[in-house]
Each structure stands twice: as C-alpha cells, then as structure tokens.
Amino acid sequence: MENFLSLISFGPGGWGELILAGTWMTIRLALATVPFGLVLGFLVALAKLSERKWLSFIGEAYTTIFRGLPELLTLFIIYYGGQMLLQKAVGLVSDARVEVSSFAAGMIALGMVFAAYSSEAFVGAFRAIGRGQFEAGDALGLSRLKTWILVILPQLIRLALPAIGNLWLVLLKDTSLVSVIALTDLLRQTSIIVGVTKMAFPFFGLACLIYLSLSLISSVGIGALERRFGRGFGERVSK
Numbered sequence: 001m002e003n004f005l006s007l008i009s010f011g012p013g014g015w016g017e018l019i020l021a022g023t024w025m026t027i028r029l030a031l032a033t034v035p036f037g038l039v040l041g042f043l044v045a046l047a048k049l050s051e052r053k054w055l056s057f058i059g060e061a062y063t064t065i066f067r068g069l070p071e072l073l074t075l076f077i078i079y080y081g082g083q084m085l086l087q088k089a090v091g092l093v094s095d096a097r098v099e100v101s102s103f104a105a106g107m108i109a110l111g112m113v114f115a116a117y118s119s120e121a122f123v124g125a126f127r128a129i130g131r132g133q134f135e136a137g138d139a140l141g142l143s144r145l146k147t148w149i150l151v152i153l154p155q156l157i158r159l160a161l162p163a164i165g166n167l168w169l170v171l172l173k174d175t176s177l178v179s180v181i182a183l184t185d186l187l188r189q190t191s192i193i194v195g196v197t198k199m200a201f202p203f204f205g206l207a208c209l210i211y212l213s214l215s216l217i218s219s220v221g222i223g224a225l226e227r228r229f230g231r232g233f234g235e236r237v238s239k
Contacts, residue, residue: 004202015193022189023210026175029185032107033171037114038164044115045122059119066116072177074113079105079181106178114171121163125156158229165222169215186210
C-alpha cells in the first residue's frame, strides 16, 4: 500500500502529475464537446421539425447515422478521414503536410454523436411546449426573438435538461475512446503508467474511482440545475 501511495504522489518517482494531467484533459475534452454538441443538436432538432421535407429528411438521416455507428468508428472516420480530406484540399495549392489535432478530432467526433442524441431531447421538449406558446408571445406583442428568449428557451431547457444531463454522463465515459488516437486523456495516461509499473489493477482501479467521482459531482450539479430551471413552473423536479 505504501509503495502504491508513493507511486501516485507528486514529484520524483510519483505519477500523480501524469494522472492529474490526464484527468484535466478528460474534463477539458468533455467541456469543449458539450457546447458544440448542443448547438449542433439544436439545429438538427429544428431541421427535423421543419415543414420542409428535405430539411426534415436531413435531420432524420443525421440522427439515424450517428446513433447507429459505434462511437469508436465515428472517431476513426473523423480523425483519419478528415485528415485525408484536408490533405487533399491543401494539396491543391501547397505541398504542406496536414496533421489533425487529436483533441479537435475527438471533440468533433464525440460532439456529432452527442448532437444526434441531444436532438431527440430537443425534439421532445419542443413538442411538449406546443405552438400555443408562440401565439401567446404574439398576442403580448413580443417579437419572435423575444418570444424565443423569454418564453420558449426557459421551458425548452427545463424539459430537455434531464435527458441532456444523462448524455453528459455518457459523454464523460466516452472521452476514454480518444486514447486510441493518442490524446493524453486519463485512460491513456493510466495505460502508460501501467505499462511502466506493471501494476494494472491498482492504477486502473484508481482511474475507475476518478471517473466515478466526476460522474457523482456531475450528478449533483445536474440536480441543482434541474431544481433551478424548475422553479416557478409548479412542478416537482428530481433531487
């Protein structure tokens, strides 16, 4: 036990700094992915609800594809396929070598998958609100933009938040997939440490505890957000 504690300490002979750096990379990747995934998911939801059939078809096709593909395969397609496409595009005007950032590829790939699932949450929330809310805004003399900001978005967030919260917890775990494209997240750093120390169970067990801690902290934060956005609606929200 003392030997393991010395191995996870900070400073010479310890791997604490590497573990901390991997944990921070995991958190950064998840936090960077969520805004991208939410915005894209919101746009996909609008497309699916559009009265234009071609837009609706694109939205449905998007969710079908990215909900059907394994996340790891999506990551490979974005990382390697995106690099090939960029290289060909740059090759038209220059001989420069193009390298895609592992962080950017991971964020885009996970964000596209996140968007496919979050779009379903937004569609359900939109349908629960109903067209009457827009008509009420018009009756009060509100512009369409003010109706969106003051009337629709608060309700949309409240209704979609439980599903979005669950997707965030899934995303935290899915960030471990980026270790296969050499991004130094928590899982990759742990794998490096295990390769050097040959102590698989203690270090992978520590990684499990870190992921579990991040999930528990997130659950508390999500619960607080649900209570915050649920105020004033006369509904009981989860604690």
